Amino acid sequence: MEIKQDKAIYLMGLNQGLNEQNVNELYVEYKRKVYTIALSYVKDYYLAEDLSHEILIKCYLTRDKFKGDCSFHSWMYRISVNHCIDFLRKSYRKRDLLYEDINIFNSEDAYNPESEVLNLCDQEELRDHLRQLPSKYQEVIIHFYFKDQSLRDIVNELNINLSTAKTRLFRAKKMLREFYYM
Structure with missing residues (x-):
């Protein structure tokens, strides 16, 4: 040594x-x-x-x-x-800051009919943009964000490489960003 x-x-x-x-x-x-x-x-x-x-x-x-x-x-x-x-x-x-921020949005004071309508409109717009993505990017976004699966779970379920899953997730987020900033 x-x-x-x-x-x-x-x-x-x-x-x-x-x-x-x-x-x-x-x-x-x-x-x-x-x-x-x-x-x-x-x-x-x-x-x-x-x-x-x-x-x-x-x-x-x-x-x-x-x-x-x-x-x-x-x-x-x-x-x-x-x-x-x-x-x-x-x-x-x-993590603590994120949790505190989420609690602010979930409080009873933040709820009102106007915010609910805006939230529904945002969700519908997101669904429309997701439909415009190629299917291989849609499935990774849906598994990761909506089904709350880890990259490892996505890799196992879709039978793809980890690097492929990461790349698809990155590209899908980039495409969604471009939809919103066009």
Whole structure:
């Protein structure tokens, strides 16, 4: 383990820049460790992958702050844990704010006949725009938003790849946006 530690310190080049090959070596060496830490916090494979990339970039950008007082692995571990905790704090705040906003719209004070008519008109307009989408985009939108299914459920039900489902959802939302902003 000490050999890897020396290699990491050498590759970090405290007083010199990293070249692309050295960055790739560090990335390959530490990506699995960082991914495992992120996965232990967020419990979602895709999210953990995104977080691990963010963490590795953060470590690269702040590499000059590593002074060698601790092992390189400990330094990266602490950055990984702090990043994951910060992420979870931010996501919980966003959820709370969203929940509070929904409660405002569901309150009795917000209900009136005018708002109901406007809501029905908006729903009808949305249905019309959905009908104009190609069927492969319609089904992904309907499953995701109206049936409240996750991307994994959609992939299993429609028998398509995850990347295909993500692409179709992205394109469908883009088409709907274009309908509204024409």
